[in-house]
Amino acid sequence: MAARFGAALILALVVVAVWFLADSNFVLRVATLVFIYGLAAIGLNILVGDAGQVSLGHAGFLGIGAYAVAIGPASLGLHPLLALVAGVLLAGVLALVIGRPILRLRGFALAVATLGLGILIAMVINNEAWLTGGPDGMRVGRLELFGWRARGTDTWYWIAAAALIFGAIVASSLKASPTGRALRAVHDSEVAAMVAGIDVARYKSAAFVISAVYAAIAGGLLALYDGFVTPDVAGYLTSIEIITMVVLGGMGSVLGAVVGAVILTALPQMLTAFAEYEHMVLGLIMMAVMIGLRAGIVPSLAALFGGVLRRVR
Amino acid sequence: MTSLAADGIGIAFGGVRALDGITFETAEAGVTAIIGPNGAGKTTLFNILTGVYRPGRGRVRLFGEDVTGEPPFRLAERGLSRTFQNLQVFFRMTALENVMVGHHLGESHNVLRHLLPLPAVFAGERRAREAARAELAHVGLEGVANRSAASLSYGELKRLEIARALAAKPRVLLLDEPAAGCNAVETEALSTLIRRLAGEGIAVILVEHDMAMVMSLSDRVIVLDQGRIIADGPPDAVRTDPAVRTAYLGADG
Ligand SMILES: Nc1ncnc2c1ncn2[C@@H]1O[C@H](COP(=O)(O)OP(=O)(O)OP(=O)(O)O)[C@@H](O)[C@H]1O
Numbered sequence: 001m002a003a004r005f006g007a008a009l010i011l012a013l014v015v016v017a018v019w020f021l022a023d024s025n026f027v028l029r030v031a032t033l034v035f036i037y038g039l040a041a042i043g044l045n046i047l048v049g050d051a052g053q054v055s056l057g058h059a060g061f062l063g064i065g066a067y068a069v070a071i072g073p074a075s076l077g078l079h080p081l082l083a084l085v086a087g088v089l090l091a092g093v094l095a096l097v098i099g100r101p102i103l104r105l106r107g108f109a110l111a112v113a114t115l116g117l118g119i120l121i122a123m124v125i126n127n128e129a130w131l132t133g134g135p136d137g138m139r140v141g142r143l144e145l146f147g148w149r150a151r152g153t154d155t156w157y158w159i160a161a162a163a164l165i166f167g168a169i170v171a172s173s174l175k176a177s178p179t180g181r182a183l184r185a186v187h188d189s190e191v192a193a194m195v196a197g198i199d200v201a202r203y204k205s206a207a208f209v210i211s212a213v214y215a216a217i218a219g220g221l222l223a224l225y226d227g228f229v230t231p232d233v234a235g236y237l238t239s240i241e242i243i244t245m246v247v248l249g250g251m252g253s254v255l256g257a258v259v260g261a262v263i264l265t266a267l268p269q270m271l272t273a274f275a276e277y278e279h280m281v282l283g284l285i286m287m288a289v290m291i292g293l294r295a296g297i298v299p300s301l302a303a304l305f306g307g308v309l310r311r312v313r
Numbered sequence: 314m315t316s317l318a319a320d321g322i323g324i325a326f327g328g329v330r331a332l333d334g335i336t337f338e339t340a341e342a343g344v345t346a347i348i349g350p351n352g353a354g355k356t357t358l359f360n361i362l363t364g365v366y367r368p369g370r371g372r373v374r375l376f377g378e379d380v381t382g383e384p385p386f387r388l389a390e391r392g393l394s395r396t397f398q399n400l401q402v403f404f405r406m407t408a409l410e411n412v413m414v415g416h417h418l419g420e421s422h423n424v425l426r427h428l429l430p431l432p433a434v435f436a437g438e439r440r441a442r443e444a445a446r447a448e449l450a451h452v453g454l455e456g457v458a459n460r461s462a463a464s465l466s467y468g469e470l471k472r473l474e475i476a477r478a479l480a481a482k483p484r485v486l487l488l489d490e491p492a493a494g495c496n497a498v499e500t501e502a503l504s505t506l507i508r509r510l511a512g513e514g515i516a517v518i519l520v521e522h523d524m525a526m527v528m529s530l531s532d533r534v535i536v537l538d539q540g541r542i543i544a545d546g547p548p549d550a551v552r553t554d555p556a557v558r559t560a561y562l563g564a565d566g
């Protein structure tokens with residue numbers, strides 16, 4: 001049990017520790033963003049790290065979740081939570097419909113096709129200004145539950161933390177199940193997986209849908225937390241950021257996805273001391289990490305230190 | 314009754330006829346060997362019989378049903394399993410996990426259930442691990458169960474593929490050069506295992522270059538040369554067949 005959910009346990013400890021150590025609301029706000037992006041990265045890692053299928057368009061699903069909680073209440077009078085559920089369903093169904101044909105592609109072809117999917121979703125958001133506010137974005141109403149309004153830094157810190165830990169538990173459960181093993185089999189040898197009775201297309205599609213659902217939840221949380229959305233949330237830069245989190249932190253590692261989110265979200269904040277060189281330093285760190293720790297930060301360090309760490313991936 | 318049957322199978326790669334008019338039926342149990350010089354089309358035939366390739370011509374039947382063009386995972390559900398000449402191992406997994414993938418057909422395919430931390434799923438995993446350990450022992454690999462597959466020797470990987478194929482509890486098993494990379498002792502153990510499987514009612518189809526093994530093990534030998542069957546019969550008859558001697562054994566003197 002402890003070994004299986006080591007990642008969730010460590011995340012829970014870190015969440016509590018940051019809460020007590022944080023000396024400003026700013027730190028908590030950055031941590032909240034890390035948790036939300038970490039959630040999206042954990043989901044994408046199921047597709048990329050476990051099943052071995054690339055997606056360069058996952059921000060599109062983030063955008064669907066984000067705009068669902070913006071548009072649902074504003075245009076349809078939906079409760080924000082119901083709007084989030086609707087957005088997640090929409091993202092899941094879209095991933096199911098588009099996943100089948102797209103996931104027949106491999107390697108670079110799949111990369112370009114998913115990139116196209118993400119750009120397409122961002123374009124729709126950009127162009128349908130009557131509904132989405134276009135490039136200017138739109139305001140998002142507050143999340144309200146039984147008369148209680150989700151507002152303030154503290155509240156959102158714990159909402160995002162709970163979502164992250166829940167997402168980690170789900171991902172770790174999947175990993176330790178026959179489905180997780182089937183996904184890793186598809187990653188290593190599709191032909192051997194098929195001969196073992198694995199319906200490769202079905203499992204690729206399942207991984208795509210699951211990762212899209214994670215992204216949509218993260219997008220919805222992001223929008224509710226920010227109180228505002230712009231098409232950037234669905235843009236290809238965001239897609240690249242999420243997949244960079246996965247590769248940097250460690251393919252197939254739940255904890256690694258969150259470490260990747262820390263590097264891409266929190267590190268730039270810590271590097272502000274470098275002023276205009278901030279992005280240069282970030283780029284250098286990314287290159288150095290990939291050269292030194294090729295399997296990503298968490299798996300590489302786990303292999304280095306063995307034992308305890310290996311069990312928490 | 315027949316298990317696996319080929320009916321006029323043909324396939325060409327860019328004008329080269331790799332297989333042409335292959336027709337045979339195999340019995341429900343026993344060992345059928347398919348031999349032939351390099352490039353004769355043995356592996357290509359395996360790929361067609363297991364649904365990896367679709368034949369250009371002809372039909373494949375499994376237990377009397379036409380299964381031509383069915384994908385490999387459907388054929389696996391019908392009881393077909395195989396190993397590969399060029400290793401197809403899950404290199405990011407341990408030896409044990411590789412064999413556990415072989416259990417896939419007997420496991421729950423309910424992805425939603427697997428997203429939750431259910432004790433029933435964990436218990437199933439524990440049982441799968443125990444079963445896989447026993448299956449590794451059948452091929453003498455119990456000692457490397459928790460080693461990464463990437464760290465195993467060629468001969469060990471060959472046997473790992475057999476354990477994984479057996480984990481699916483097949484009724485028809487195709488082995489593509491299983492003894493390659495094995496020493497004399499390992500080859501003998503492999504022969505014993507194959508004999509036992511055939512005795513248990515599995516139809517084994519064996520592609521192998523080790524002639525001593527083929528001749529001692531097989532109930533029947535089919536000889537391929539340049540994509541055609543040039544001989545088909547009991548080992549003794551095939552051994553003395555003049556066409557086989559010139560086309561195949563002739564090369565060895
Ligand atoms: N995918 C493919 N594309 C093109 N040509 C192929 C392909 N697969 C097999 N061939 C060709 O078909 C012929 C038969 O090859 P195959 O691998 O079936 O021979 P084999 O009898 O298994 O030989 P070996 O004993 O060396 O394993 C060869 O000429 C090979 O080059």
Ligand SMILES: [Mg+2]
Nearest residue numbers: 355356357398
């Ligand atoms: Mg061959």
